[in-house]
Amino acid sequence: MSKTFLPSRLIGRGFTYLTAILIVLWILIPIYLITVAAFTPREMIYDFPKELVPKVFSTDTMRFFLGAYKVLESFRNSVIVAIISVVLSITIGAPAGYALARYAFRGKDVYSIAILSTRAFPVVILSIPLAVTFIRWGMYDSVFSVALLHVAMALPTTILVTSSVFLGVSRELEEAAMTLGCSHLQAVLRVVLPLSLPGLAASAIFTFVLSWNEVFAATILTLFNRTLPALLIVQIDQSPIAYRFAGGFFILIPAVVFMFFIRKYLFTLWGITLK
Amino acid sequence: MNPKRMKLEPYLLLLPSTIYLVLFFAWPMIQAFSLAFQTDDGQLTLSHIQRMLNDAAFSEAILTTIKFIILIIPIQFILALVMALLMMEHLRGSNFLVYIYAIPLAVSDLAAGIIWFSIFTERGYLNSFLSALGLIDKPFIFLNYTTPWPIVAVVLAEVWRATSIVFVILVAGLQSIPRDYTEAAEVFGANYLARIRHVILPMLKPSIQVALILRTLLAVQVFAVVLALAGRGVKVLAAEAYRWHGEYRNPHMAAAYAMFILAISLITALFYLRALRSTEQSVL
Numbered sequence: 001m002s003k004t005f006l007p008s009r010l011i012g013r014g015f016t017y018l019t020a021i022l023i024v025l026w027i028l029i030p031i032y033l034i035t036v037a038a039f040t041p042r043e044m045i046y047d048f049p050k051e052l053v054p055k056v057f058s059t060d061t062m063r064f065f066l067g068a069y070k071v072l073e074s075f076r077n078s079v080i081v082a083i084i085s086v087v088l089s090i091t092i093g094a095p096a097g098y099a100l101a102r103y104a105f106r107g108k109d110v111y112s113i114a115i116l117s118t119r120a121f122p123v124v125i126l127s128i129p130l131a132v133t134f135i136r137w138g139m140y141d142s143v144f145s146v147a148l149l150h151v152a153m154a155l156p157t158t159i160l161v162t163s164s165v166f167l168g169v170s171r172e173l174e175e176a177a178m179t180l181g182c183s184h185l186q187a188v189l190r191v192v193l194p195l196s197l198p199g200l201a202a203s204a205i206f207t208f209v210l211s212w213n214e215v216f217a218a219t220i221l222t223l224f225n226r227t228l229p230a231l232l233i234v235q236i237d238q239s240p241i242a243y244r245f246a247g248g249f250f251i252l253i254p255a256v257v258f259m260f261f262i263r264k265y266l267f268t269l270w271g272i273t274l275k
Numbered sequence: 276m277n278p279k280r281m282k283l284e285p286y287l288l289l290l291p292s293t294i295y296l297v298l299f300f301a302w303p304m305i306q307a308f309s310l311a312f313q314t315d316d317g318q319l320t321l322s323h324i325q326r327m328l329n330d331a332a333f334s335e336a337i338l339t340t341i342k343f344i345i346l347i348i349p350i351q352f353i354l355a356l357v358m359a360l361l362m363m364e365h366l367r368g369s370n371f372l373v374y375i376y377a378i379p380l381a382v383s384d385l386a387a388g389i390i391w392f393s394i395f396t397e398r399g400y401l402n403s404f405l406s407a408l409g410l411i412d413k414p415f416i417f418l419n420y421t422t423p424w425p426i427v428a429v430v431l432a433e434v435w436r437a438t439s440i441v442f443v444i445l446v447a448g449l450q451s452i453p454r455d456y457t458e459a460a461e462v463f464g465a466n467y468l469a470r471i472r473h474v475i476l477p478m479l480k481p482s483i484q485v486a487l488i489l490r491t492l493l494a495v496q497v498f499a500v501v502l503a504l505a506g507r508g509v510k511v512l513a514a515e516a517y518r519w520h521g522e523y524r525n526p527h528m529a530a531a532y533a534m535f536i537l538a539i540s541l542i543t544a545l546f547y548l549r550a551l552r553s554t555e556q557s558v559l
Contacts, residue, residue, distance in 0.1 A: 020361050024375050030435060033400045034390045049403035092291045099288035111289060120495045125533035129306035132526050139297030152299040157276040159292060197477055215499045220520055229385050233499055237506050246390025255381035263374045270443040
């Protein structure tokens with residue numbers, strides 16, 4: 001390419017930008033369309049042909065969805081499940097991540113490989129045997145049970161991500177704190193944790209999104225205490241399309257917003273399988 | 276700090292996660308096994324598996340899954356490779372590009388299904404667009420499961436949603452290729468396509484392997500996209516497991532389906548690991 005003349009290089013460059021922009025449109029247009037659909041007045045939702053650029057903006061459809069039977073309750077359940085999942089996966093996963101980052105010990109490789117290989121297992125199918133167990137234990141149809149499975153799904157990633165976050169905090173600082181009189185625990189709490197906070201937050205957001213989005217296990221493990229995706233999917237055939245459009249938009253938005261906050265950690269969070 | 280405590284610390288730190296994964300990962304896996312291969316009173320049996328194999332929905336679900344794998348994965352890999360190579364071009368605004376390209380990572384399969392439903396439904400955006408172009412005068416029913424259109428819709432929704440994960444894995448892989456290699460190839464007169472074919476793709480092999488495993492596993496478990504777009508017209512394995520559990524109240528059959536999903540996932544993972552490793556050795 002570098003040997004070609006300037007005009008053809010310019011054309012090549014133009015073509016590269018054009019491709020990049022076309023892919024941006026491919027990703028953004030469907031998001032734009034569901035947004036338009038969710039803010040179309042309810043009486044216009046069956047109109048054909050639909051306006052690709054809407055003339056009327058209305059929160060009618062969204063209000064209809066949020067006011068529908070059990071929607072707010074399921075929304076609350078989704079948030080609770082996601083918060084429990086975040087708290088549990090960080091408190092259980094971060095210590096393991098710290099151990100992998102800071103210590104050399106026997107069995108470290110076995111542990112790391114075991115954690116990595118959990119990815120070859122379709123974790124959601126565990127919800128079927130777990131449903132049987134939870135019924136036996138009297139824990140079926142509770143937000144806590146759903147969270148327990150979401151933690152099982154998020155834990156391997158949390159361990160690997162927190163381990164790479166702790167690796168990024170210099171060991172010298174931790175040791176300096178200890179020579180200055182901190183105990184090891186104090187050094188971790190006062191020096192390592194504050195420095196790794198952004199990375200831990202990214203890991204927490206990852207788990208939140210995973211839990212917020214998860215539908216299969218949530219549907220299997222609940223009956224009346226549905227999370228929002230579970231509520232949407234069990235009645236997807238019967239619900240009016242206004243309900244579906246608004247629901248789709250509503251579960252989409254937090255994901256897009258959260259993605260913005262963790263964009264710096266993209267490759268740590270999703271590219272980590274390479275190690 | 277005494278040396279003995281030093282030794283114990285990492286194990287104590289790993290203990291909670293190990294216990295957790297044994298309780299909520301390994302143990303249910305064993306439970307799934309016994310549900311699928313045992314009767315209610317604990318006798319070993321193949322009857323659930325046999326019943327699943329004879330289920331009409333089963334062969335249909337397998338066929339659909341194979342169609343998805345064949346159609347989705349090649350499109351995804353080509354698109355993801357193009358997206359990843361664009362990142363290497365140091366375009367202006369490439370930070371913005373990465374964010375946009377990564378958005379679908381956070382989109383759930385259910386949301387993606389609903390989004391594409393708004394496009395493909397009878398009075399949806401695709402028909403509106405075609406009508407604005409004057410190509411149709413009344414809406415065409417795409418999501419009619421006697422036609423191949425619902426499959427097309429699911430394929431597009433999956434390509435839209437899940438190409439980003441392949442993209443991220445490939446970019447991470449591309450960044451680890453030293454610049455000297457491609458520059459050397461360029462000096463020796465290799466054009467852009469030749470450089471991709473003979474330098475970049477071989478070096479990307481480990482990333483491609485990871486992405487292939489991940490994508491195939493996800494394709495085998497596909498669930499909410501299909502339900503949102505095609506309802507019950509298109510049958511897939513996970514939806515059958517869900518149906519046996521939720522509607523027919525038969526955990527044995529649900530577990531049989533789950534075990535089947537598990538089995539093909541592990542077999543595919545092993546297959547890819549072997550296949551890609553042996554080609555690598557033959558190159559060396």
